Amino acid sequence: MAAKPKLYYFNGRGRMESVRWLLAAAGVEYEEVLFKTAEDFENLIKGGILMYQQVPMVEMDGMYMVQTRAILKYIAAKYDLYGKDLKERAMIDMYVEGMRDLNDMIMLFPFSLPEEKQKNLNYILGRATQRFFPVYEKALKDHGKNYLVGNQLSWADVQLLEVILMVEELKAGVLCAFPKLQEFKARVIKLPRIQKFLQPGSPRKPPVDDASFEVSRKIYKIDKNFVLKHMS
Amino acid sequence: MAAKPKLYYFDGRGRMESVRWLLAAAGVEYEEVLFETAEDFWNLIKSGKLMYDQVPMVEMDGMSIVQTRAILKYIAAKYNLYGKDLKERTIIDMYVEGMRDLNDMIMLFPFSLPEEKQKILNYILERATQRFFPVYEKALKDHGKNYLVGNQLSWADVQLLEVILMVEELKSGVLSVFPKVQEFKARVSKLPNIQKFLQPGSPRKPQEDETTVEVVKKIFKLDEDLFLQHM
Numbered sequence: 001m002a003a004k005p006k007l008y009y010f011n012g013r014g015r016m017e018s019v020r021w022l023l024a025a026a027g028v029e030y031e032e033v034l035f036k037t038a039e040d041f042e043n044l045i046k047g048g049i050l051m052y053q054q055v056p057m058v059e060m061d062g063m064y065m066v067q068t069r070a071i072l073k074y075i076a077a078k079y080d081l082y083g084k085d086l087k088e089r090a091m092i093d094m095y096v097e098g099m100r101d102l103n104d105m106i107m108l109f110p111f112s113l114p115e116e117k118q119k120n121l122n123y124i125l126g127r128a129t130q131r132f133f134p135v136y137e138k139a140l141k142d143h144g145k146n147y148l149v150g151n152q153l154s155w156a157d158v159q160l161l162e163v164i165l166m167v168e169e170l171k172a173g174v175l176c177a178f179p180k181l182q183e184f185k186a187r188v189i190k191l192p193r194i195q196k197f198l199q200p201g202s203p204r205k206p207p208v209d210d211a212s213f214e215v216s217r218k219i220y221k222i223d224k225n226f227v228l229k230h231m232s
Numbered sequence: 233m234a235a236k237p238k239l240y241y242f243d244g245r246g247r248m249e250s251v252r253w254l255l256a257a258a259g260v261e262y263e264e265v266l267f268e269t270a271e272d273f274w275n276l277i278k279s280g281k282l283m284y285d286q287v288p289m290v291e292m293d294g295m296s297i298v299q300t301r302a303i304l305k306y307i308a309a310k311y312n313l314y315g316k317d318l319k320e321r322t323i324i325d326m327y328v329e330g331m332r333d334l335n336d337m338i339m340l341f342p343f344s345l346p347e348e349k350q351k352i353l354n355y356i357l358e359r360a361t362q363r364f365f366p367v368y369e370k371a372l373k374d375h376g377k378n379y380l381v382g383n384q385l386s387w388a389d390v391q392l393l394e395v396i397l398m399v400e401e402l403k404s405g406v407l408s409v410f411p412k413v414q415e416f417k418a419r420v421s422k423l424p425n426i427q428k429f430l431q432p433g434s435p436r437k438p439q440e441d442e443t444t445v446e447v448v449k450k451i452f453k454l455d456e457d458l459f460l461q462h463m
Contacts, residue, residue: 052330052363063322069301070325077318086309090295093302098284131284 005060024197026079076155237292256429258311308387372412
């Protein structure tokens with residue numbers, strides 16, 4: 001029997017959260033190796049298994065996979081969450097790449113200087129409600145199906161739900177102008193594997209709060225440059 | 233007969249250059265719609281063909297594909313440059329994602345402030361020679377084959393050649409400590425489709441310089457924020 005996938009990362013969402021979501025949606029159980037100190041991470045680098053000395057890294061099927069997109073694509077393809085043909089895959093890619101841009105903005109937000117926080121928050125919410133959500137609202141409205149691509153659950157749907165919930169954490173009610181997205185959210189949340197992932201005790205990580213962020217910063221000696229250098 | 237792919241971008245390398253390389257390696261002829269003015273770009277936005285109001289965009293096979301990675305993956309898969317199975321595809325993905333990081337640094341370099349240029353250049357060269365090139369050198373050395381993955385030309389090889397040439401433009405001789413990558417470069421450059429792309433008159437765009445920066449700023453009516461918003 002194959003070993004469970006093993007996720008190597010910090011004890012937080014960061015770029016690994018999308019991987020946790022996708023494995024959960026695929027119904028795949030996994031283990032996590034979560035760094036507690038800067039030395040944990042440095043030891044992993046010294047171990048030589050990180051291709052570019054970066055995390056996320058997922059040990060699975062005999063590979064040490066790095067680069068978030070490479071990991072997500074492998075999981076999506078393996079567990080039939082990547083559409084049924086090349087054109088559907090291209091649609092899914094277009095959707096998730098946009099969501100990734102938004103995801104990254106949200107991920108880097110806690111690193112903003114205090115005097116920039118409001119401006120950055122406004123920028124993120126502006127992008128979400130003016131560039132990204134309208135695209136997915138329109139897609140759902142135009143084809144009238146339950147899922148973004150090909151009338152079946154795909155990586156794009158899982159990613160969209162993750163992004164919606166994270167934006168709502170920044171500002172509740174942000175979906176008020178997007179009725180199709182609201183229906184989508186309600187519908188996808190009810191899927192059993194998604195439900196399970198949203199329960200307390202699942203591998204899902206909480207949003208960053210200021211106090212724990214400061215603690216983490218000290219432990220991992222993290223600043224924005226560290227993030228850009230060591231996480232991809 | 234199917235129409236040729238149509239590439240929509242400004243007249244420079246930017247993020248579209250990797251697409252030009254990959255189509256060339258696949259032996260696919262294409263047309264380009266190159267913006268000269270801000271109005272050209274805004275008209276394209278108004279036409280509604282840009283999913284996120286961003287370029288690159290490639291019209292092909294009935295789709296208006298946006299997001300560079302989505303475009304490249306489609307081309308790689310369609311023209312058999314994406315390995316033979318899921319595992320090979322994943323290794324290719326790991327390689328090209330790293331190269332993309334380096335690519336982006338180089339792409340943004342002309343936009344750095346004059347007082348930062350030397351520092352950023354040093355950083356790019358350091359990343360190239362200490363993080364990225366060693367990975368590909370080791371891969372080629374370990375399996376001893378001619379190509380990075382699966383013993384046949386793939387997107388990873390094309391991307392690597394593109395990146396090597398761009399880093400060498402910033403500093404020649406940068407491959408001096410990477411003998412396998414040097415052999416790789418010589419070998420892949422000789423492939424007919426690649427040779428053709430490296431000739432004058434091909435769609436390949438020249439190295440970005442101050443003129444490019446001015447053109448881009450004019451078209452996207454820029455400051456850096458807006459630039460990143462539209463690519």
